[in-house]
Amino acid sequence: MSGAALGLEIVFVFFLALFLLHRYGDFKKQHRLVIVGTLLAWYLCFLIVFILPLDVSTTIYNRCRHAAANSSPPENNSTAVVTPVPSQHPCFKPWSYIPDGIMPIFWRVVYWTSQFLTWNQLQTIGIAAANTWGLFLLVLLLGYGLVEIPRSYWNGAKRGYLLMKTYFKAAKLMTEKADAEENLEDVMEEVRKVNESIKYNHPLRKCVDTILKKCPTEYQEKMGRNMDDYEDFDEKRNAYPSEKTLVKLHKQVIYSVQRHRRTQVQWQILLEQAFYLEDVAKNETSATHQFVHTFQSPEPENRFIQYFYNPTVEWYWECLLRPWFYRILAVVLSIFSVIVVWSECTFFSTTPVLSLFAVFIQLAERTYNYIYIEIACFLSIFFLSICVYSTVFRIRVFNYYYLASHHQTDAYSLLFSGMLFCRLTPPLCLNFLGLTHMDSSISHKNTQPTAYTSIMGSMKVLSFIADGFYIYYPMLVVILCIATYFSLGTRCLNLLGFQQFMGDNDMTSDLVDEGKELIRREKRKRQRQEEGENRRREWKERYGHNREDSTRNRNVHPDPKESNFSDINTNWSSKYTRANNKTERDRIELLQDAEPLDFNAETFTDDPLESESGRYQPGGRYLSMSSSIIFDDV
Numbered sequence: 001m002s003g004a005a006l007g008l009e010i011v012f013v014f015f016l017a018l019f020l021l022h023r024y025g026d027f028k029k030q031h032r033l034v035i036v037g038t039l040l041a042w043y044l045c046f047l048i049v050f051i052l053p054l055d056v057s058t059t060i061y062n063r064c065r066h067a068a069a070n071s072s073p074p075e076n077n078s079t080a081v082v083t084p085v086p087s088q089h090p091c092f093k094p095w096s097y098i099p100d101g102i103m104p105i106f107w108r109v110v111y112w113t114s115q116f117l118t119w120n121q122l123q124t125i126g127i128a129a130a131n132t133w134g135l136f137l138l139v140l141l142l143g144y145g146l147v148e149i150p151r152s153y154w155n156g157a158k159r160g161y162l163l164m165k166t167y168f169k170a171a172k173l174m175t176e177k178a179d180a181e182e183n184l185e186d187v188m189e190e191v192r193k194v195n196e197s198i199k200y201n202h203p204l205r206k207c208v209d210t211i212l213k214k215c216p217t218e219y220q221e222k223m224g225r226n227m228d229d230y231e232d233f234d235e236k237r238n239a240y241p242s243e244k245t246l247v248k249l250h251k252q253v254i255y256s257v258q259r260h261r262r263t264q265v266q267w268q269i270l271l272e273q274a275f276y277l278e279d280v281a282k283n284e285t286s287a288t289h290q291f292v293h294t295f296q297s298p299e300p301e302n303r304f305i306q307y308f309y310n311p312t313v314e315w316y317w318e319c320l321l322r323p324w325f326y327r328i329l330a331v332v333l334s335i336f337s338v339i340v341v342w343s344e345c346t347f348f349s350t351t352p353v354l355s356l357f358a359v360f361i362q363l364a365e366r367t368y369n370y371i372y373i374e375i376a377c378f379l380s381i382f383f384l385s386i387c388v389y390s391t392v393f394r395i396r397v398f399n400y401y402y403l404a405s406h407h408q409t410d411a412y413s414l415l416f417s418g419m420l421f422c423r424l425t426p427p428l429c430l431n432f433l434g435l436t437h438m439d440s441s442i443s444h445k446n447t448q449p450t451a452y453t454s455i456m457g458s459m460k461v462l463s464f465i466a467d468g469f470y471i472y473y474p475m476l477v478v479i480l481c482i483a484t485y486f487s488l489g490t491r492c493l494n495l496l497g498f499q500q501f502m503g504d505n506d507m508t509s510d511l512v513d514e515g516k517e518l519i520r521r522e523k524r525k526r527q528r529q530e531e532g533e534n535r536r537r538e539w540k541e542r543y544g545h546n547r548e549d550s551t552r553n554r555n556v557h558p559d560p561k562e563s564n565f566s567d568i569n570t571n572w573s574s575k576y577t578r579a580n581n582k583t584e585r586d587r588i589e590l591l592q593d594a595e596p597l598d599f600n601a602e603t604f605t606d607d608p609l610e611s612e613s614g615r616y617q618p619g620g621r622y623l624s625m626s627s628s629i630i631f632d633d634v
Helices: 004-024 032-069 102-116 123-156 161-197 205-213 217-225 243-283 303-308 311-346 356-367 370-394 411-435 451-456 463-485 488-495 506-555 560-576 582-591 627-633
Strands: 614-616 622-624
Touching: 004 032, 032 102, 032 370, 032 411, 032 451, 102 411, 102 451, 123 161, 123 311, 123 370, 123 411, 123 463, 161 205, 161 217, 161 243, 161 506, 205 217, 205 243, 243 311, 243 506, 311 356, 311 370, 311 411, 311 463, 356 370, 356 411, 370 411, 411 451, 463 488
Parallel strands: none
Antiparallel strands: 614 622
8 A cells, every 4th residue: 555545646636626627617718728727736735635644644653663763762862852652552554654755755846836836936935935925815714714614504504595695696696797798798899890990901800800709609790791801901091900909909808708608607507596495495385295396407417316316305305404414514614613713722832732633633643543643634634725715716806806617717717716726725734734733843842744844844934933923823813703703894895885695784685685586587587488388399299290291281282273172172161160169269370370362363373483472382373462352351
């Protein structure tokens, strides 16, 4: 197993980063350099989180081995600190042991590659600056995530909370959607003017064609119809835009099209969520315990899952089990948050050891339970990273930085998120090692450091930072957690005019009512569409074959006279005999198949081009359709 765990996690983390990038990015439309750079940044940051527990277990084994080799106290060095080895627990290799020399090289490659994507300073100053700035952001994001993640699951268990929040999002998204459509129309108008002014033989025509390729298809077709490629340009007569203006217009087109497409996709997704939550609210009082959907999907995506996740199972999960599951999960996450906050405020205390993370790791170190050590380290750092990274995914800086799922994130946001991850992950891991007292600058012990600390920097790079900022700044997480719990940031945004979801706010109630009406309107529209499709489907099933047979029979007549009289008799009986039947009368009105005939027509010809006032019939005859004969028939 030597090095096997390291190789497996390297492969697993790569596919995890690739999956998340595929969810938020668009491989087909975005530049390859953007995809590769973002994938590399995410991959390296996630790799640090997953590999660090292996480094901890390997370091503990190396300490044990070193202590066993130097069990006798030194003669001339009375101040050296030696870790005693319990006789009942001899040293043995962990299942995920990594040979000596691999981890330092691995961390050196990972760290400097990730830092190359964001920083360009000298080594010592760069490490101190990067870790300090990263810790500053880390505490801000961590204080928000420690409270918001458990609270989101607790609120998700409340009946009607998610539905009200969805209505609120619908009202805000509709405003953004309308603004995006208006912005797209304005930009397309500018493109149209440029397209009409710069002709086919102008030197900048290639730039205009590049801009047109970024426009939606319907606008490209509309502009192509109005383009006269045979008109030459005249520099003296017309004032043409410069290349700098076209570059600016190109950026506006990319931004407006991306924003319009994103709002359209998000609106459809939000509609599906609202419809499903409304179905959950309706099915909660169902006596049959069968989940009934308002809109049924035509074909299930996965028949295997559909077989086990039947309406009965879906009702018990959505209406009965999921609220309790969310409550239990919220309580567990709250306990983790309390442990993190307590440890952040007490990790500098070594005698006694107050950090709960350090207590758990030291208890396992005494028995050399490497599996427990790795699991405890992984769960701890995974929870910390989830609190930090989830906040990064939720941040929205106006419309410049915005991570949107379903492949709707633009290139700038992907690259910006990669830079944030590269800046946050190293100080996150250093903070975790400080919480567990695996950093010698915190534990104040002369023990072997982890390979991560030796390569990626320690908290004792600069004394005034190590003794002050690194010790006391993480305590601010308490203040940030309190501010997040009372939603101080949300209230400030509301005062500034940025509407946020708050249950005790008049503006929130107005937006909820507005969103509810929007969802109701969309539901009525979809119901009308489904009813129309059902009526067309029923008509095809009931009358489709009969109509095809009658049309095929009318097309084949050996005798033209016989054919004419047969058609006349058929139409006569259809109009005056079968029209008494209600079903047939409805069919005739729907299809407009019964047409008045001119029985006084004297000319019957096989050539449909001889007359311009008639209608071609399958039997080859031409009938007059003048308005006077129509009124006479009536």
